[in-house]
Amino acid sequence: MGIWEIDGIRQDRKGRKSEEEFDLLVCARKIKKIGVQIDVEITPLYCMNCNKQLEGFYKHDGSRYGQVGSVQCNHCDEEIRCVDHDNIVEELITYSGNQKLVLDYYKLYKLENEVWNKIKEKTGYDLFQRYSNEEWVPLHNVMDEICTLCNVRLDEIPPYTYNTSDKIKKFPYIANKWFALLHYLEIDI
Structure with a gap:
């Protein structure tokens, strides 16, 4: 559970260390929600305090009751708190600088x-x-x-x-x- 920077040093459970090794998952749903469903585990982050995208990319490693975790902005050191919808990751909601940002992966990744x-x-x-x-x-x-x-x-x-x-x-x-x-x-x- 948590969110951490993909930096080429630390491996995840599957042995991946670089952003090129991560993928996005898609699923064609015909029951309940008709359409393509996605599950995202690699994400950019943005700090609303200093209005800059963080360097590197982050592995979204799941949540507990929607609480993903937090990271420090590598520009201004503001804490960026991350939450999701607890199961399949279609968006990530971040809070920094007393502001909210929703990363809708369908729109962000053109899916x-x-x-x-x-x-x-x-x-x-x-x-x-x-x-x-x-x-x-x-x-x-x-x-x-x-x-x-x-x-x-x-x-x-x-x-x-x-x-x-x-x-x-x-x-x-x-x-x-x-x-x-x-x-x-x-x-x-």
Whole structure:
């Protein structure tokens, strides 16, 4: 449980040490909440006290009753308190400088249902058809499948970053690869 900086030194339970080793999980839901559900474990953070994005990225390692933990801003030393909705991580709520910031990962990482609908229209790739058993799948696997369908190699797609937030300007590796694929597919939302 907690939140800690991914710094290349400390390993998590799965032996990962760098941001390139982290992924985002997606699941095609047909029961209750229809649509794509996500579970995020790597996040940028932003300090509302000094109005700066923190250096590096952070591993969201779960919560207890929604309480994730806190980190110190590496610019102004303000404590940034983090909470979530206790189970699947679709957003992270942070408090710093007496202000609240909600990181909505659907919007931040461009994983909204509209994006998946456009992918299906452009490429024929249907996450609901491929993963009909509501299983969790790493986003990197989905990107590989889309690239195979479109006859393109993911590592050949030039980097691209969407401006999805007025505060967050640097994104984890997996998000940048996703943005590049969306841009390559001319899916601009």
